Amino acid sequence: MPIRVDDDAEDPRVSVLTIDRPDARNALDPEHQQALGDAVAAFEADDEKLVAVLTGAGDTTFSAGADLKRLIPTYRDRVRAGEDPPWNFGGFTATRRAKPLIAAVNGHALAGGLEMALACDIRVCSHNATFGLAETKWAIIPGAGGTVRLPHAVPLGLAMEMILSGEPIDAAEAHRVGLVNRVVPLPDLLPTALGLARSIADRGPLAVREARERVLDGLGLEHEEAMAREHEAFLRVMRTDDALEGPAAFAEKRPPRYRGR
Numbered sequence: 001m002p003i004r005v006d007d008d009a010e011d012p013r014v015s016v017l018t019i020d021r022p023d024a025r026n027a028l029d030p031e032h033q034q035a036l037g038d039a040v041a042a043f044e045a046d047d048e049k050l051v052a053v054l055t056g057a058g059d060t061t062f063s064a065g066a067d068l069k070r071l072i073p074t075y076r077d078r079v080r081a082g083e084d085p086p087w088n089f090g091g092f093t094a095t096r097r098a099k100p101l102i103a104a105v106n107g108h109a110l111a112g113g114l115e116m117a118l119a120c121d122i123r124v125c126s127h128n129a130t131f132g133l134a135e136t137k138w139a140i141i142p143g144a145g146g147t148v149r150l151p152h153a154v155p156l157g158l159a160m161e162m163i164l165s166g167e168p169i170d171a172a173e174a175h176r177v178g179l180v181n182r183v184v185p186l187p188d189l190l191p192t193a194l195g196l197a198r199s200i201a202d203r204g205p206l207a208v209r210e211a212r213e214r215v216l217d218g219l220g221l222e223h224e225e226a227m228a229r230e231h232e233a234f235l236r237v238m239r240t241d242d243a244l245e246g247p248a249a250f251a252e253k254r255p256p257r258y259r260g261r
């Protein structure tokens with residue numbers, strides 16, 4: 001399978017998507033990028049799934065990005081022939097997703113690999129991880145959101161250095177600057193990502209979606225507009241049945257049972 005899709009053994013509300021092409025360092029060829037897009041779309045459409053973890057097969061590389069021997073030349077030649085081919089790199093550049101995605105970066109996350117990790121909401125990594133936008137090495141530029149998202153994830157000067165030089169940073173630097181939330185030994189990586197995913201899956205699902213949307217929306221809005229939209233979302237969530245259940249569970253000293261409505 002180009003993309004392995006597994007249920008979390010402990011919590012079926014959590015999915016694990018694994019880019020499975022270790023011989024090519026999980027680079028996305030046309031088949032793998034289509035399969036990843038399909039897997040992400042299926043996760044988004046499945047009401048039983050609340051959170052997903054994205055990782056790479058093997059113990060050296062999360063993803064080496066787009067396939068420089070197949071996907072990029074194919075895409076480039078179609079562009080040079082006057083086309084503007086579909087621009088949906090692994091489902092991460094089309095419309096905005098609705099559900100939380102956690103990147104478990106198990107090694108090199110380069111070019112499109114880092115762009116996929118940046119398109120995830122939370123990033124955790126293993127000590128061997130590296131993070132870089134290598135595109136200028138090959139006389140192209142990041143084409144899946146790297147120039148848009150990296151400056152929001154690291155200081156502008158570092159983003160510019162990484163994009164212009166194409167040189168990666170290591171896991172310690174990524175953690176120091178806040179590109180990743182946690183750095184753990186490789187055997188602990190998936191358990192750490194799954195623990196985070198399970199805790200999010202336990203929260204009010206509508207509240208999680210609304211809060212995530214507010215954060216992403218707010219990045220591009222003026223303060224007053226962002227505050228107004230947060231207030232509208234606050235009222236929307238207050239009108240849900242889950243907003244009755246949450247405080248009641250607290251008062252009755254029991255775990256809440258949310259139904260997503």
Ligand SMILES: CCCCCCCCCCCCC[C@H](O)CC(=O)SCCNC(=O)CCNC(=O)[C@H](O)C(C)(C)COP(=O)(O)OP(=O)(O)OC[C@H]1O[C@@H](n2cnc3c(N)ncnc32)[C@H](O)[C@@H]1OP(=O)(O)O
Pocket residue numbers: 023024025027030033060061063064065066067068069070071072074075085086087088089108110111112113115134135137141142143144146
């Ligand atoms: C066309 C139909 C429409 C499709 C729509 C798609 C829309 C696309 C929109 C644009 C998206 C842009 C995405 C992005 O912005 C652009 C890119 O991602 S360009 C990719 C740049 N990537 C890199 O520069 C990383 C290159 N790889 C490395 O640096 C190293 O391989 C590594 C990751 C550090 C690992 O090093 P090693 O462990 O030493 O392994 P090797 O180097 O020996 O590699 C092993 C094996 O894997 C092959 N390989 C590695 N990376 C890639 C790659 N990116 N593409 C293809 N193949 C790769 C490598 O060639 C070796 O193969 P072998 O020689 O063994 O056959």
